[in-house]
Amino acid sequence: MRIIYLDNAATTPLHPQALEAMKPFLMEKFGNPSSIHSFGRETRAALDENRDKLARLLGAKSSEIFFTSSGTEATNFGLKGVSPELLREGRNHIITSKAEHHATLETCEYLGEHGFNITYLDVDGYGMINPDDIQKAINQNTGLISLMLANNEVGTINLIREIGAIAKENQIIFHTDAVQAFGKIPVNVDELGVDLLSLSAHKIYGPKGIGLLYIRQGIEIEKLIHGGRQERGRRAGTENVAYAVGFAKAADLICENRESEYRRMKDLKNKMREILLSRFQYLIINGHLTESLQNILSVSFDSEKMKIDGESLMMNLDLAGIAVSSGSACTSGSIKPSHVLMAMGRDEETAKATIRFSFGRATTMEDIDYTLGYLEDIIKRIGKTIV
Ligand SMILES: Cc1ncc(COP(=O)(O)O)c(C=O)c1O
Incomplete structure (x- = not known):
């Protein structure tokens, strides 16, 4: 029987070249990137190099890229991470849409139980958000907007640049979930005007179990995981170097083609x-x-x-x-x-x-x-x- 896989929005198979790039870091190059001896320096260099690669593809700085375990974690990190500072400033209103991925919806629901008011915008018959609705939903307490770049169920691409401009004009932090869009359409953080952006490797022929959050320099964000100094102290735990290497290789390949x-x-x-x-x-x-x-x-x-x-x-x-x-x-x-x-x-x-x-x-x-x-x-x- 022929086997046909038409569910690539759910996940993709690992690219053989990504696997090849990962292999040395699953075997002989096993040092802890925090160690200062040669084993550690070797994996630290690989981690830095691959963070650079991903940053370049997004038009970001390397210091703005934070590895996570998934796209879901990246979104949790972004939305929950900015929330304490927003609450301190009394900006406890969040705008999102009814067509977001559960990673965003459930995180917003959680924040709704922890001091935030959430506006869930309607989408049109194509699944698209109207930027005018965002303008109308903004009030003096709006601190965060989270809207996806492309929808995972129907593929609709939102007018993220226009929305980014509205967010900037109103000094509102803007997060986008680019998990489905990355590698399919151009994704550049400055062109889109986003402050936070989520990606996941397994949608682009990278390994499952790694994603990233882009955090624009200057955005105040709370630690996600407490412990060591990994990911600039925001997400502690020994880094998954092999997966970061596979992620960057897969990202490079998909963007190239x-x-x-x-x-x-x-x-x-x-x-x-x-x-x-x-x-x-x-x-x-x-x-x-x-x-x-x-x-x-x-x-x-x-x-x-x-x-x-x-x-x-x-x-x-x-x-x-x-x-x-x-x-x-x-x-x-x-x-x-x-x-x-x-x-x-x-x-x-x-x-x-x-x-x-x-x-x-x-x-x-x-x-x-x-x-x-x-x-x-x-x-x-x-x-x-x-x-
Ligand atoms: C739009 C969108 N956001 C977030 C996610 C979650 O990504 P991950 O599976 O890496 O947690 C997915 C995966 O289905 C997705 O399609």
Whole structure:
């Protein structure tokens, strides 16, 4: 059976060149970067060099890059880290959106229980935030805005530069989650006008278990983990040098091929969308038509025209060797529709009848054709047309 992986927004396989770069640091180059002997100096130099590399790719300074264990940790670090100073200043209002990743939503919820007022902005039918809504939501206590650069479920890219300019004008700290966007579209901290930015290695063919937070120089941020002096005293614990090396290598590689891959993905997405629309008339394409990542294609079956369960669709595709994501999540034993699709105005049944295809560097047009063939068969079998 052919195996086709179309869930690259969930995670990506490690790039062989990233693995090769990591290997020496998993074996012979094992020194603790805090040690002052040659073993330690060797890994310290590697850590510095790879921090530099990542900083360069983001247009940041090396001293502004802090390694974390994941994108989720980076966002927790950023939002929680700035909160004590904001509370001291009486700036206890945070603006975010209803379509954010759980890493942001849950952290905001936590801060909401610890002295902050949170505004969760609506998104439009494409999952996009309107900068005017941000302007309207700002009050004299607003201290922080956190909005994602590109959405992980539907791919929509937000107008982060415009929002960055609004944040700057109002002297509000601005965080963006660039976990899905990095390596797919240009991500430069000055061009975007962000103060805090989260990344994760495993979405870009790096290892799982490492991410980073960019913290603009001058932003006051509390320690995340107390202990030694690692990560300039903000996140204690012996550094994961091998993973930092793999992260930087993967980042370098994805950025090097970004433009050609963008064009290739655009082609795949356009073709898949056209074929889907020609075969299924009750299909809804989720996400913005132009302002969207080219590797994510999310589609829903309109619940007023067809009854189909996204989970069964996903499981049937899985049985055929095709991995995709559905538009729902299993929370405490029950199937909940995606909060992103609901925020975009989909009804519950349509949100549940959603699948997300996300392409990667290994995806070919043949994979898409093969998937579409199975999709048609499965839908004939398990879909019930209403009209
Ligand atoms: C937009 C977005 N933010 C944050 C994360 C969390 O990253 P990590 O898996 O490294 O914690 C993800 C991963 O799904 C994501 O898609």
